Amino acid sequence: MESGLGSVKVAVSPAEKYREYLATKGLRLTREQSIIVEEVFASHEHFDAEQLIVRLGRADQGRRVSRSSIYRSLAKLEEAGLIRKVARQEDRDVFEHDYGYPQHDHLICRKCGTLIEFHQSSLPEILAKVADAHGFRMEGHRLEVSGLCKECCRPPVSRPKKLNLL
Amino acid sequence: MESGLGSVKVAVSPAEKYREYLATKGLRLTREQSIIVEEVFASHEHFDAEQLIVRLGRADQGRRVSRSSIYRSLAKLEEAGLIRKVARQEDRDVFEHDYGYPQHDHLICRKCGTLIEFHQSSLPEILAKVADAHGFRMEGHRLEVSGLCKECCRPPVSRPKKLNLL
DNA sequence: CTAAGTGCAAATGTTTTGCAGAATC
DNA sequence: GATTCTGCAAAACATTTGCACTTAG
Numbered sequence: 001m002e003s004g005l006g007s008v009k010v011a012v013s014p015a016e017k018y019r020e021y022l023a024t025k026g027l028r029l030t031r032e033q034s035i036i037v038e039e040v041f042a043s044h045e046h047f048d049a050e051q052l053i054v055r056l057g058r059a060d061q062g063r064r065v066s067r068s069s070i071y072r073s074l075a076k077l078e079e080a081g082l083i084r085k086v087a088r089q090e091d092r093d094v095f096e097h098d099y100g101y102p103q104h105d106h107l108i109c110r111k112c113g114t115l116i117e118f119h120q121s122s123l124p125e126i127l128a129k130v131a132d133a134h135g136f137r138m139e140g141h142r143l144e145v146s147g148l149c150k151e152c153c154r155p156p157v158s159r160p161k162k163l164n165l166l
Numbered sequence: 167m168e169s170g171l172g173s174v175k176v177a178v179s180p181a182e183k184y185r186e187y188l189a190t191k192g193l194r195l196t197r198e199q200s201i202i203v204e205e206v207f208a209s210h211e212h213f214d215a216e217q218l219i220v221r222l223g224r225a226d227q228g229r230r231v232s233r234s235s236i237y238r239s240l241a242k243l244e245e246a247g248l249i250r251k252v253a254r255q256e257d258r259d260v261f262e263h264d265y266g267y268p269q270h271d272h273l274i275c276r277k278c279g280t281l282i283e284f285h286q287s288s289l290p291e292i293l294a295k296v297a298d299a300h301g302f303r304m305e306g307h308r309l310e311v312s313g314l315c316k317e318c319c320r321p322p323v324s325r326p327k328k329l330n331l332l
Numbered sequence: 333c334t335a336a337g338t339g340c341a342a343a344t345g346t347t348t349t350g351c352a353g354a355a356t357c
Numbered sequence: 358g359a360t361t362c363t364g365c366a367a368a369a370c371a372t373t374t375g376c377a378c379t380t381a382g
Contacts (some may be wrong), residue, residue, distance in 0.1 A: 028356060030362060049347080066364045071347060088254060091346065091372085107302045118296050123289075127311050130284050135316035136273045143309045145293050150301035194381055196337060215371080232339045237372060257347080257371065 007044070010100040014041045014082055019100060032065045036073045040083065041097065046115050048092040049074060054116035060144035087144055089113055106144075116149065176266040177250070180207045183265060187246035198231045202239045206249065207263065214258040215240060238268050247330055253310055255279055271308075275315035282315065 012020070015037045019029040039056060040047070049071060056065040074095065077083045084098040087108060094115075103124065107116040123143070131138035178186070180306065181203045185195040205222060206213070215237060222231040243249045250264040253274060260281075269290065273282040289309070298303035 026361085028361060030355075032363065068348080068365075069363060072362085091344095107297060107300055107304075109302075110305070116300055116302065118300065120292060120296055122292060126286060126288060126292075129354090130286055131273060131311060131313065134273055134282055134284065136275075136282065136311070137314040137318070137319050138273075138311055139276070139313040141309065141311040143307065145297055145302070145304055145307040147297060147305040148303040153301070153303050192335085193335060196381070198338065234340075234373080237336060238337085323377085 007101055014097075015100055016141050018077065018080055018082055021082075022076070027076070031078075032069050033073050035059075035063055035065055036070060037077070037082075040077065040095075041100075042095070044097055044101065046086060046094050046096045048089070050092060063151070084140075084142075086142070107145045107147065107149070109152055110146050111148055111152040114149050116153075171178050173267055180263075180265055184243065184246055184248055187248075188242070193242070199237050199239050199242075201225075201231055202236060203243070203248075206243065206261075207266075210263055210267065212260050212262045214250060214255070214260050216258060250306075250308075252281070252308070267291055271311070273311045273313065273315070275318055276312050277314055277318040280317075 010017075015029070018033070018037050022029050026061060035056065036052065039052060052070050052074075053067050056063065056070065057067065059065070074083070078085070078095075082097070082099045083095045085093050086096045086106060087094045102119060104117045104119045105123065107118060108114070109116075124141070126140055128138060176183075181195070181200060184199070184203050188195050201222065202218065210231075218236050218240075219233050222229065223233065225231070238248070238252060243289055243310065244251065248263070248265045249261045251259050252262045252272060253260045268285060270283045270285045271289065273284060274280070275282075290307070294304060
């Protein structure tokens with residue numbers, strides 16, 4: 001699901017960036033955490049902990065990582081600024097890349113849950129002014145626009161292209 | 167903590183509005199739910215389920231409401247459009263009034279957790295355009311600006327108003 | 333009457349944690 | 358060698374749900 005937002009050229013890989021962060025804290029980049037970073041940055045799709053747990057908990061021998069390690073790493077990756085929580089869906093925190101990808105926000109379909117990314121440069125500017133007016137030091141923001149996506153807007157029983165596979 | 171946002175004159179009380187909503191669904195406004203609505207709209211502070219549970223679970227004879235009823239009512243109040251989830255703090259959903267109060271967004275201090283409301287009319291307009299461009303039918307939005315509030319920005323040991331506290 | 337609501341306790345489901353052994357600097 | 362990890366199972370929590378009993382309409 002391409003949304004028209006391109007990726008950004010970054011000097012160092014996510015794994016390297018992560019290692020740098022860990023170093024400043026006297027922490028280590030272990031094999032398990034490397035696997036997690038790799039998996040997380042393998043695609044730009046949004047994801048939640050459970051998905052990683054399924055993918056890596058099932059992975060064969062050398063790539064298996066436990067549930068606990070995944071949760072612990074996600075927390076560190078967030079602190080490191082490599083990922084961020086975008087939303088909460090079905091009682092789960094949903095993450096996305098926050099490194100090597102341009103700033104953007106989301107349209108969230110309340111029916112099918114689809115996340116559509118969009119970029120509007122005027123937003124950060126406006127928010128900066130607002131924050132400033134309140135003596136607030138803005139560090140970031142999270143914006144979710146809820147409603148119905150193009151698909152879900154369409155009246156239900158329209159064109160029966162293929163007889164639905166469910 | 168007044169934020170410069172005034173309340174809006176509404177034709178009917180929250181309780182009445184709620185009753186109307188329930189009526190359309192063939193549901194009932196019970197004594198318990200009346201108590202909950204009353205408590206929720208008693209002040210405009212943000213709140214979470216636990217706070218209500220403590221206040222109403224402890225309330226004397228005629229005003230005690232159970233944990234389950236509170237959760238069930240919060241869900242209905244949200245569907246009715248009387249309240250909405252503003253944020254999630256400490257693993258709890260935080261609610262606020264969404265009826266009888268002007269549209270606004272929040273600055274959230276990552277240190278002390280303070281929620282500062284602000285209103286910026288240009289936002290909905292911008293979002294409407296963005297949504298439109300994506301064939302998305304916008305129904306609402308949620309915007310949280312994170313950072314440090316004025317208080318928490320202040321360096322700890324700055325101006326020695328009174329001679330040294332070290 | 334009878335569908336909806338309530339309270340309770342038990343269940344859910346996600347995320348966190350204590351610990352013992354393993355790995356890293 | 359000491360400190361930080363990992364994996365496991367158990368714990369912690371917020372929220373939900375099944376059920377028998379009440380109650381509003």
